[in-house]
Amino acid sequence: MRPPRVDSRPIYSNPKGGRRFAAVSRISRASLKTLCWTCGTICAMLWTCCLILCLVAGSSQLSITEFVVPSSIEVGQNAELRCRYEILPGETEKGLFVKWWWTPAKGERKQLYQRMIGHPAQSTQHKLEMEIKENDTIVLQELQPNATGTYECEVSIIDEIRKHQDLIVYSQGTGPQLNISVEPDGPDEDDQEDIQIECEAEGVAPLPDLTVSVNGKEINTTETLEGPDDEGFYTVTSNSTLSKFDVDGFEIRCELFYANPNITHAEFITTEIYDSTADCSYQVRSTCVLLLAVPMLTQLFVSPYISIFSM
Structure with a gap:
């Protein structure tokens, strides 16, 4: 008889009886050595990267302690730009330089x-x-509008630090000018004359918005644009034609403003009240009132002298 087969695998007890064999992973010594070397290399690389990052983070020699560039300034004014720095105690300024840079809105x-x-x-x-x-x-x-752009301070020794800020040079130019004229009746539903409303601003920058409203309601307009010229100025005109019925006795308002929230300025507004029974509309400057008063003043002060001399 052939002797029973002997299994060399380790066994462990089975609560339900019988024998179960543990799986044995057979790895050669050479493979194990290669695996250990690979793991060691990866750990060393990770440690080196962490060390470099820590050194870079802790080796900054510079900091900019004060940086001032105004966000907006009116045309013709001066703008003061400040950039102050600080170096670590014990560090030297040898090789240090400071630069100011300007990137125009359109340019290099x-x-x-x-x-x-x-x-x-x-x-x-x-x-x-x-x-x-x-x-x-x-x-x-x-400053003129063409000085608008981004201003940047750069400080450098070995490492380098920069800060920047946009600056806008703005101009209201002539401000909003309102012109109202009577036109022949156009193709509308009534037979009354039409009113031509023109709101214009010359020498403005940057490109503004012009709105026209009648009796507190903004109306649709046709806009024409000229510019910018070499210095960055624009001329903007907004036109609209309405029936006299829609305008008569109401306030007409022309407003110039900038959509950019960094531009802070007083209101640029012109208003008039159109009165078809008068020879002209009443502006806030009361030009029309003075014109209408001239005949009355003449009657009061000049007529008596004319009567005396005629006697």
């Missing part, structure tokens, strides 16, 4: 100012009139 980035340790501060372009003050402060003088 330009350097305005530069100061290097051991050298005097200097302006690096001549398109904008500029005064250089202490602590890397510059004053842009008599």
